[in-house]
Amino acid sequence: MTVLLPPRPREREPEARTVPRPSLTSIGVTVVLAAWLLASLWSVASLKINVATFADSLGNAADFVSRIFPLDYPPLGEILTMTGQTLAIVTCATALSVILSALVSLAAARNTTPGTPLRWAARATVVVTRAIPEIVLAILFLRLFGLGAVAGILALGIHSVGMVGKMYADAIEDTDAGPRDALRAAGATWWQQVVGGVFPQALPAFVATALHRFDINLRASVILGYVGVSGIGMELSLAMKTMNYPRGMALALFVVALCVVIELISGAVRRSLLGDRAPKRRGLRERVLSARGGWVENGSAAKVDGPVAMRTPGGDYRISPPWTGERIRRTLYLGATVLALAAATWGSDIDLSRLAEGITSLPRTLDLFFPPGTGGIWDELLVQLLVTVQIALAATLLGLLLAVPIGILAARNVAPTPGVAKFFRIVIVVVRGIPDLIFAIIFIVVTGLGATAGALALSVGAVGLLGKLIADSLEETDVSVQQAVSAGGASRSQVFAAATLRQSAPALVAHLFYQLDVNIRAATLLGVVGAGGIGFYLMNAARVLQFDVVTTIVLMIFAVVMAVEGIAMWMRRAMS
Known part of the structure; x- marks a missing residue:
C-alpha cells in the first residue's frame, strides 16, 4: 500500500537586499553635512540676512550711487606709478614663493624625502604658512622693516608657500620614477636626479601654479594697503577712510579691470606654454632615453x-x-620673465640697509608678540571668533546657492549649448577677478558696518572659485556612463541627476569644505575694513601696539582653520 504524503512546503528564499546597509562612514558623512547645513542656516538667521535687510538698504544703495558719480580717477602718471608699485610687489612676492616652495616641496614630497622628520617638518611649514593670514605677516614685517614694499613682498611670498608648496609637492609626487631611476643607475647624485629627472617633469605644473598664484597675490595685495603696504591698495584705503567715494570707487573699478586683464593674460600664457592636451605616456625605454x-x-x-x-x-x-618654434617661444618667455623680475626688483625700491636693520632687530620684535595675551577682552574675542565663523558659514551656503546654477551652466558637458557654457565661464572669470575687498566696500556702504556686509561680500565672491570648481568637476565625469544612461531613454535632466551629479558628488563636497576654509580666512581679512568678526580686533590690537593680543587672535584663527581642514580631509577620504 502506497501512502501519498503531501508535498513539503518549499522554504521561502530570503529576498535579495537591493539597498546596502549604511556604513558608519556614510552615517558620519551625513551627520557632518547635516550639521554644516543647520549651522549655516543658523548663521544666516543670526546675521539677519533676509529680504527685509535688503529692502532697508535700498535707500543707502541709491544714496551711495548718487555720491560716487562722477568718478574721480587720479592723473595718468599717478595711476601708472601705483600700478607699477603693486605689480612689482606681487611679482617679487610670487618669485619668492616659487623659490621657497621649490625647496619646501622637495622636502615634503614622498618620492624625494621619504619617511624622514624633514618631510614632516616641511609639511608642517606648508600648513602653518597657509593658515596664518597674510595681513598678520604684513603687520609683523611692517614692524620690522617699516612702511613700503618689503613688508608686502615678504608677507605675500611667505603666505603663498602654503598653497604653492603643497601644489609643488603634489606635482613632484606625480612624476614618473623612470627617468630618476635611470639617472641613479648612471651614478648621478641626489641633486642631479632631482634636476635631471624630477624638475623637468614637474615644470609644467610649477609654471601653471606660479601664474595662478600671481593672480591671487594681486587681489590680496589690495587689502594689505590698509595696513601700510604701498601701491593701489594704500591709495584705495586712504580714499575710503576719508569718504572720498568718487576717488575710491574709481580706484576700485581700476583694480577690478587690472585683475581681470592680468587673469586673462595669465590664462593665455598658461595655454601657450602648456597647451590644453595632457602629456602622452611613453614606454620605459622612451622615458629613459628622453631623460x-x-x-x-x-x-x-x-x-x-x-x-x-x-x-x-x-x-x-x-x-x-x-631651435624649433616651440623652443624659441619658450626662450622668449624665459627672457621676458627675467626682465620682469629685474624690473620688479628695481621698482620695489628695496632698502638693503633697512632690511639688514630689521633682520637684526627680529629677536627684539618677536618678544613683543610673545607670550600671547588677551588685553582683558578674552570673552569679546571668543564672541567675535564665533561671528567670524558665522560669516564664513553663511557666505558658504549663500555662495553655494549662487555658484551651483552658474557652475552647472558653465560645464560644457551639461550646458544646453557651447555658447551658454562659454558665457558663464566668462562670468566666472570676471567675478574671480574682483577682489573680495571690493565687494566688502560696496556692501559696507550699502548695508552698514558689520558681519552682514562681510557675509554678502564673500557669498558673491564665492561664485568665482566655487563656480569654477563645480564646472570643472562636472566636466571631469566619465562620459561613457552618461551615454549609457541616455541610451536607456533617460531625459537630459535624468542623465544629469543619475550619472553626472552622482559621479561628481564627492568632489563637490570637498569643494564645499574648501570654500568654507577659504571663507574663514577671508572673513578675518575683511574684518580689517569693518566687515565684522575678529579681524576688526586684530587690526585694533596692531594699531595700539598690543602685539601679544595679535598673537592670541592668530592662534584662535589657526585652531579654527585646522579644525575645518581636519574635517575636510576626513570627508575627502570617506567619500573617495
Missing part, C-alpha cells in the same frame, strides 16, 4: 620630444637641441 636627451639609431639623429643626440667626428655624442 638622457635623446638617442641615436643607425648612426643618425632620431627625433624625440627633447634634445637630439648627434655623433661628432671624434665618435662622441653631443646634445644639441634644435
Whole structure:
C-alpha cells in the first residue's frame, strides 16, 4: 500500500537586499553635512540676512550711487606709478614663493624625502604658512622693516608657500620614477636626479601654479594697503577712510579691470606654454632615453620630444637641441620673465640697509608678540571668533546657492549649448577677478558696518572659485556612463541627476569644505575694513601696539582653520 504524503512546503528564499546597509562612514558623512547645513542656516538667521535687510538698504544703495558719480580717477602718471608699485610687489612676492616652495616641496614630497622628520617638518611649514593670514605677516614685517614694499613682498611670498608648496609637492609626487631611476643607475647624485629627472617633469605644473598664484597675490595685495603696504591698495584705503567715494570707487573699478586683464593674460600664457592636451605616456625605454636627451639609431639623429643626440667626428655624442618654434617661444618667455623680475626688483625700491636693520632687530620684535595675551577682552574675542565663523558659514551656503546654477551652466558637458557654457565661464572669470575687498566696500556702504556686509561680500565672491570648481568637476565625469544612461531613454535632466551629479558628488563636497576654509580666512581679512568678526580686533590690537593680543587672535584663527581642514580631509577620504 502506497501512502501519498503531501508535498513539503518549499522554504521561502530570503529576498535579495537591493539597498546596502549604511556604513558608519556614510552615517558620519551625513551627520557632518547635516550639521554644516543647520549651522549655516543658523548663521544666516543670526546675521539677519533676509529680504527685509535688503529692502532697508535700498535707500543707502541709491544714496551711495548718487555720491560716487562722477568718478574721480587720479592723473595718468599717478595711476601708472601705483600700478607699477603693486605689480612689482606681487611679482617679487610670487618669485619668492616659487623659490621657497621649490625647496619646501622637495622636502615634503614622498618620492624625494621619504619617511624622514624633514618631510614632516616641511609639511608642517606648508600648513602653518597657509593658515596664518597674510595681513598678520604684513603687520609683523611692517614692524620690522617699516612702511613700503618689503613688508608686502615678504608677507605675500611667505603666505603663498602654503598653497604653492603643497601644489609643488603634489606635482613632484606625480612624476614618473623612470627617468630618476635611470639617472641613479648612471651614478648621478641626489641633486642631479632631482634636476635631471624630477624638475623637468614637474615644470609644467610649477609654471601653471606660479601664474595662478600671481593672480591671487594681486587681489590680496589690495587689502594689505590698509595696513601700510604701498601701491593701489594704500591709495584705495586712504580714499575710503576719508569718504572720498568718487576717488575710491574709481580706484576700485581700476583694480577690478587690472585683475581681470592680468587673469586673462595669465590664462593665455598658461595655454601657450602648456597647451590644453595632457602629456602622452611613453614606454620605459622612451622615458629613459628622453631623460638622457635623446638617442641615436643607425648612426643618425632620431627625433624625440627633447634634445637630439648627434655623433661628432671624434665618435662622441653631443646634445644639441634644435631651435624649433616651440623652443624659441619658450626662450622668449624665459627672457621676458627675467626682465620682469629685474624690473620688479628695481621698482620695489628695496632698502638693503633697512632690511639688514630689521633682520637684526627680529629677536627684539618677536618678544613683543610673545607670550600671547588677551588685553582683558578674552570673552569679546571668543564672541567675535564665533561671528567670524558665522560669516564664513553663511557666505558658504549663500555662495553655494549662487555658484551651483552658474557652475552647472558653465560645464560644457551639461550646458544646453557651447555658447551658454562659454558665457558663464566668462562670468566666472570676471567675478574671480574682483577682489573680495571690493565687494566688502560696496556692501559696507550699502548695508552698514558689520558681519552682514562681510557675509554678502564673500557669498558673491564665492561664485568665482566655487563656480569654477563645480564646472570643472562636472566636466571631469566619465562620459561613457552618461551615454549609457541616455541610451536607456533617460531625459537630459535624468542623465544629469543619475550619472553626472552622482559621479561628481564627492568632489563637490570637498569643494564645499574648501570654500568654507577659504571663507574663514577671508572673513578675518575683511574684518580689517569693518566687515565684522575678529579681524576688526586684530587690526585694533596692531594699531595700539598690543602685539601679544595679535598673537592670541592668530592662534584662535589657526585652531579654527585646522579644525575645518581636519574635517575636510576626513570627508575627502570617506567619500573617495
